[in-house]
Amino acid sequence: MATKVEVLDFIRLFADKMTEHRQELTDLDQAIGDGDHGINMSRGMKAVIEKLPTFEEKGTDEILKSVGMTLVSTVGGASGPLYGTAFMKAGMVVKGKDELSEQDIINMFQEAIVGIQSRGKAVKGEKTMLDSIMPALDQIKASIEAGDSIEDAIVKGEQAAWDGVEFTKTIIATKGRASYLGERSIGHQDPGATSMAYLFQAAKEIAKK
Amino acid sequence: MATKVEVLDFIRLFADKMTEHRQELTDLDQAIGDGDHGINMSRGMKAVIEKLPTFEEKGTDEILKSVGMTLVSTVGGASGPLYGTAFMKAGMVVKGKDELSEQDIINMFQEAIVGIQSRGKAVKGEKTMLDSIMPALDQIKASIEAGDSIEDAIVKGEQAAWDGVEFTKTIIATKGRASYLGERSIGHQDPGATSMAYLFQAAKEIAKK
């Protein structure tokens, strides 16, 4: 179960994490990309926080859509359309709802993945943000099925996201900017998968409160 | 007394010194100029050595003039016209002579100075090559008047040239590229005065043989 207040807290916490890890994400992107992922994400989430007062009174679905649209129009690069679409799609699937059920939360992540894949045309294993969001959602679904609470499921989901981040170190990038490096991308951790794992970290910290 | 062979030896030795001290002269010029004096002088004297076979059979006056013309057409910068004119003028004042008397030697340096001054419009104390050639010649003249041999006079002349080089550290440059530095040129040794002192060093080493 998640309330609107929790969703807002999650957004604020994710924004804090993007500011806090700005340099780390940028350093990761310097190794295999163009060194702007932390800059991009923190710019985007800063804009979200600035605009939040204009839409925080609305429903959860509208809030998520507004976050997505703000990201699309302030981030640019690859992560702007991808994170933006993810939030917009997540908002669309909970249309009209204020309280979110376990199933709503699963549906949101599911739709976020669909959005990322329809924009980016990538699959799991290409060294992208999909490599943390997809195993995370799989884990959450499996936990719930095994009878865990949503809170525990999210805790385990975050762990799966970080495992996915670790996994990105072992594979060649075949999508995004890192793909130009070919073999040289092996050994490096994907910045987008990392920021996505922080998203689950934020979700976990809110869930555990 | 100086023979044509000695003059040729002196030219070769001066060329060696310019190659040997190329870096030192360049470093001096980097501090207060544009860092090319050693490059310029070694390029010029290298060209002289290459062309020497084409004029070493001629008279001493012609040899000196050819050295000057070669410097003018290969050095460029400030030192090209100045050293070039100095050698050309020195050649002109010993026209038709093969053996050079004490007075010839004095006249040559005198004419070299006139040449440098007519081209460069500088006087002593402006932190230029004049600050080593002028005291050197004054010392040579004084020594000869005091009864020294030309060899001893040149030994003392070289010393005066180096004293002049030391003196350039204490003054502001008001001619040449170093003058743009104003006060900041104080404390630095003038590259052109230094290369000129090496010219006297070469003359001394030949004289003492």
Added chain:
Amino acid sequence: MKKFINDVENVENEMLEGIVLAHPEYVTRLEGFDVLVRSDKKAGKVALVSGGGSGHEPSHGGFVGKGMLDGAVAGSVFTSPTPDQVFEAIKAVDAGQGVLLVIKNYTGDIMNFEMAAELAEAEGIKVVNVVTNDDVAVEDSLYTTGRRGVAGTVFVHKIAGAKAETGASLDDVKNTAEKVIANVRTMGVALKPCTVPAAGKPGFELTEEEMELGIGIHGEPGTERKPIQTADEIVDYLMERILKDMSPETGDEVAVMVNGAGATPPMELYILNRRVQQILAEKGIKVFKTFVGDYMTSIDMAGASITLLKLDDELKELLMAEADTIGFKM
């Protein structure tokens, strides 16, 4: 990081202000947007819009004007612009004949420009796009995102822009652009990395003895690191890669671009060009026209790229057609 800047957060905006203040006769900024459009908007022709991250100047704003682009969209440094900005550019330049988007092949650029195109189409504007991918350093295969678009994109701006200026239809302009894309090849090398202002430190490190081959235009590491070589050896290597991919035949005519990455002085570009021309002469390939200078930079990178464009009569004529922009005049 030593740069003439005021505030890392504001370089893109202050740069755009500086461009417009310098060249009001060429470009006008859409108020509230990071979009430059022709000061003399021309009606009755297909409009061209390009753009990308900032830091590639004179690309893209420097190529806005007669015979080239109608609008250029500037993102943050090395970050493709957002869809709303591109959408604004499209609306501003459309003169009813449709708009061609010239996109460099990067995931981010493609996604953002395509989202903009969707917005524009929803408003009834005809939008088509071409994607440049001239970089032979990157292998083009089903399993990658394909080649990057780099300096060769400038030839697309020039030639498609000239085509549009003739009054050609959107389809024809697009076809001409595609022809350029099919015939243009580039490869680049860096001696020193560049520094994104907001990052504050170079994108990669090279020792005094190393160079980075197969670089893109965003300060990313290249495909290969090697001990530094002479200018001629470097050109030999780049040209071999380009020519292998292009496989021109004796008698073919090409345009050459020796492009500087931002901190490479003309002296070095001309020394590179010397060897490029020697190689082409040896191979019996005729050089129709050569461009040497900074066209598609990577902020302050010391590096260069070589571009060859195989020409036919149409491309030759359009390449030589009048262009009057800040960064490209013919």
Added chain:
Amino acid sequence: MKKFINDVENVENEMLEGIVLAHPEYVTRLEGFDVLVRSDKKAGKVALVSGGGSGHEPSHGGFVGKGMLDGAVAGSVFTSPTPDQVFEAIKAVDAGQGVLLVIKNYTGDIMNFEMAAELAEAEGIKVVNVVTNDDVAVEDSLYTTGRRGVAGTVFVHKIAGAKAETGASLDDVKNTAEKVIANVRTMGVALKPCTVPAAGKPGFELTEEEMELGIGIHGEPGTERKPIQTADEIVDYLMERILKDMSPETGDEVAVMVNGAGATPPMELYILNRRVQQILAEKGIKVFKTFVGDYMTSIDMAGASITLLKLDDELKELLMAEADTIGFKM
């Protein structure tokens, strides 16, 4: 030292070869000399010759062509060319109407060009010269060699070149050049020094926190070293010095040149320009035309200079007159 070069002894020559191979339609090299002349030598007009050390590209060969220079002489890097080279240029371009030498005020340049003029006069060629000295960093007094000639020289090439193209007499072209010289002022700043290839190491050292003000164009140290400031603060300082010397009045019209030293990307030049234009607007000085780019470089120095030229009607017309050269097209 990391550069695209083959052999430090041969950079000047290989660069000239690269220029001619790139732009045969603009420049031709006098065989055996480091002299570039117009490929379309024009008869019936006064000819202009300039030059200096190499390393200032596109100066000077890049300004050879219609409406600017007829010949450019290239010395070794930062070393003024020798008299025989200049003499050869004079002979090649003289069309019977006389030759104007545009000399930058450096001891070496003046001596070498004057010796060349003496040689030319001995052969009956009418030669006059002007000496540019636009650098306000250096005090002009009886006790110095006077101000240096720096980027403002490019305006002399442009405007005196346009005057010559009108068919004006040698005296008139000279007078116009003198008018430009009387009205043009420049000051420069460096963030990073440059490296003369043959020297192999930078001309001076700056820490990450220092900048050098009042630099010339030969990598010499400047007149002052200061902690690095923002772009706006730097421009404020340079403009104060320039305006103080120039003392323009409200309503005066100027041309602006924000010149890059070789390794400064357009992004930074435009950020500098932004502040230049703001200051001029505040003072009520009208900007007639602005030039931003690399016009008079110092090899690979990261730095810039600001030039203002006070205009009257004649200068305005000549500034806007057609020019078609490698590095300057109007």
